Amino acid sequence: MRNISVCSSLHVLFCFILLTSTGCFTAGPSLGPFSIPVMVPPFLQQGYEDLAYESSRFNGVDILDPIVGTDHVALDPPSDDQCVRHFSKLKPLDGQVPGLETCRRDIVGITKELIADYIDEPRFFPLIGPAQVHHAHYKITVYYKEAVNVGWPIPHTVEDDEGVEVFYIDKDHLHRVGVPAAVATDIHQH
Secondary structure, X not given: OHHHHHHHHHHHHHHHHHHHOOOOOOOOOOOHHHHOOOOOOHHHHHHHHHHHHHHHHOOOXXXXXXXXXXXXXXXXXXXXXXXHHHHHHHOOOOOOEOOOEEEEEEEEEEEEEEEEEEEOOOEEEOOOEEXXXXXXXXXXXXXXXXXXXXXXXXXXXXXXXXXXXXXXXXXXXXXXXXXXXXXXXXXXXX
């Protein structure tokens, strides 16, 4: 009986040493059970990576210098990457079961048309100050080929060589209101 309790206490001690020496615990304030990293399944990881990528690249609002004169041009059109990501959200490839139904989509071309480019009147934005909103609306047309392989009850492939999807992307940004920085330095120097 004594041999079993010594063996079990050694097992507990070994497990405690093993858990505390893995590098999962850090020095500093203890978060209790929340300090242990949790594995994220691969099917959720892709969603988290996409969310982080899009928020760091596309979800910010640019603040540009004031507009001088009447000549104003919108920022660059949406990138091909942004168009493909938006297209993938509109027409996801979910629900595929290998052997029963799989879908493959190849993008053939992307066209981008600027359909509206206008500026609002100046107004005050908290944390920014007086600014104007510059609106730029783009019409995106994606041309693609799609092949759906159906494996049951009768194996066959449905191909669409002339797939077209049209959607719109807004690329709004702000322009500060006031004297541009280069002009302001010239004024103060004279």
